[in-house]
Amino acid sequence: MTREILVAGETLVDFIPERPGPLADVASFSRRAGGAPANVAVGLARLDRTPWFCTALATDPFGRHLGDVLDREGIPDRFVTRVDDCQTALAFVSHGTDADREFTFYRSDTADRHLDTCVVSDEVLESVEVVVVGGVTLTVEPARSATFDLVERARERDCRVFFDPNVRPELWETDPAPTIERMLSVTGVLKTTREDLDGAGLAADPATLLSAGPDTILLTEGSAGARLITDASAPWGAGEWHHAGYDVDDVVDTTGAGDAFAAGAIAGLVDGDDPDELLAFANAVAAASTTRRGAMTALPNRQTVAEISDE
Template sequence: MPDPDPDVLVAGESLIDFLPDSAGALADVANFSRRAGGAPANVAVALAHLGATPWFWTRVGEDPFGDHLAETLSSFGVPDRFVERDSSAKTALAFVSHDEEADREFTFYRDGTADTRVEPGGVPDETLDSVEWVSVGGVMLSADPGRSATLDLAERAADRDCTVVFDPNARPELWRDADRDFADLVAEMLDLADVVKATPEDLADAGFEGDSPEALARSVTEAGPAEASSNRTGPHTVLLTLGGTGAFALSTEAAPWGAGAASHSGYDVDPVDTTGAGDAFTAGAIAAFAEQGDGASLSEVIGFANAVAAVTTTAQGAMAALPTREAVREFRD
């Protein structure tokens, strides 16, 4: 196999999702299905499906669940160069429950697990010099050393003019006993990010307000750097996923594709499982932006990303129905 030459680096947690066989409270679910997961892992695999195979920096245990994750990533063509194995920590687990309306809740088993133990510097500067895009998520910010590793990676990527994509991915359970506040760390990340993909709920947890998607998105672009002395300007593009009502995008004049706004109403599908749909959207947006370059159309980007997300919901598991570019084209026709 030839050496890969990715334009994208994704970093963050890999874990096992246990998906319920029925709706209801977690205590009442009798049977679960094991699926590979973790938001960054979902993004990495989705990008590989779309023909934009990335580097993926993650850490899993040297245990059966870690074996499954490593084998799954490899089977989807994700290079293993930055897939670390930890001999003294277990692989993280997440149990998912949902009500009749498919609103999901997550219960994590992630205290001291392998994914929290990535160390700063795991991705060398030379790799960051070779990529255009770096994508990170908020789950890794909940504990050190993974928090420091994520912030270090984002800072070095920003210094090298990579386009840094950040998904806050609020998971309140992970922050109840954290030694830092979620909103403070999101503010710190916004100092380094160029593109923010989020839900209104993520942004509400981070302290942002707005009476419309545009107002909410604009509040993110206007937040400014966390440090008054910073010479950074904060994110120039915000992508809001709005569930069944589609998505909204806003960019400022600082964006390579210029200032603009766009909305997309989404696609009608019969969802089987919405786990990972937001991650599929992130991957679709990165792939579309990377393909279109400085002339990117916000409308086309979120239309493509919505299609990737919609197809992903048609099977159980975040990675089970990820589409290729050709499948996305056929779906949209």
Template sequence: MDDTQILVAGEALIDLFPATSGPIADAETLTRRAGGAPANVAVALARLGHPPLLWARLGDDPFGDHLADVLADNGVHETLLERDPERKTAHTLVGEDEDGDQSFTFFADETATFAMQPETVSSETLERVEWVHVGGVTLHTEPSRSATLELMERADEHGCTVSFDPNTRADLWPEESVLVETLERALGLADVVKTDQDDLSVLVEATDEEELAEALLERGPHTVMLTRGSEGAMARASEEAPWGPATTEFGGYEVDVVETTGAGDAFLAGSIAGFLSECSSLAETVRYASAVGGLATTATGAMDGLPSADDVAEIIADNA
């Protein structure tokens, strides 16, 4: 396979984790980890043997240096990795809320991370790649919103398969109406969407996964993949999908969970790999992606637990 068959676009940032569990406010020591949903997807793809191009923008600062090193060490192509001498790299505090659920506090305003500009990716690049993946966090502000949507439009015009992870962070958006309008536009440009039951509640009032999947398919994508955390995932595809119309679900794999940041990104990377070469049906793709996502939870941080293709093959074989 051409090792630049995939282009991933979006934020690469630093996740800061407390050394002990509990609220961030009580933490005395923080641990640095490379993160950002699209960056997680890119590294996961590289570890699976599908090293992509990553279009991301980093500050010319120590956090940016660390991210560039991590991406290079994992085999992610750096051709489209930009450095911004005037802005800093975004970072996120990852902790627990009062209910024990994972919480994220973004430090993103006026950062290099979200200063991506339209028309950065050349037509030659889009002619070369087969798949373009974008994340939803870059849509929350300008100029990265216009840059992301413009890339999706041009990728569609060049015949690329476009995948989209809304990753809705409503607290980042200036107005709910802007969020809804932007999500509708992005969904209309996507072929494959990965989300969950709650992520798009601002847009779709659905009583169950089947209703949500149908509502999203009606907006343009041919495949919708819904993750369920530790309970696996389901997917629904229309007749325009590569393997035709189908609905499938899988309960997941038993793993020793350490920390769940990036599990959905790993699942998405597994889905892309499955569509491109690893699998021969939607059901097989969901099983493969679930293995990637499950194994990603076996270490702290979004990237540390990302598996190799051999790791994925082993867990699938052990559960055959």
């Protein structure tokens, strides 16, 4: 079976607090499957664009739980590897009163650090249109080298690399700028925020980013919507488009909204949407994801997205 999309990266467990406030003041949490690439993979499956997913899971109880979740979501396990003698990465989420969030990670020698992309053959990459990676696997070795091996082989086979830096400064063991600049040199589509760029020490100027490698930038701006900025080598030619997003009255949790946006944008790419259609759809996916708690659990299907965009 061939698939148009391959997502690669971490799968971990998010602990979502029972109420807003500082982490030290929260008494109980709900366990949720998470990790930005895992969220994107599941988001695509719910949008009827099920991808291949390359990830590493521990054989501990949390890892078995994550494997069960991916299986229930219909994610193929062909490129899911199991890693013994390590644990699952954990992320504790703290929410402000405006539903925004911060993360505290427990990630010492965890399975995500041992991502194995060698399981994805060159023959498989020949049949893939878009390869999706994030920034967390770039923070440590050997996952960093494995991620670069995959995207460099993908570029050689004319795959379009979609990169979300998802910068978490506390996870980086070295200065992130050189590594992210190297990734930009093989990136086709960059999905980012100004906070990500600041965290990586990179200029937020679109012209500078486009000159670094990507032909397309998707810049998300929270409640202000998102922009799509391209140069002449992009499928749509050079230009800039903006969508203001959708007003959602009952925002519950913004965790994973960026991953939901990415899933919508990737679906739009493989569907051949024009820039206005792509931005509208991705923003609607992101908006719909904020109406429920959690990242992966809140990812919408196409019917829910249509209800948001039709309002």
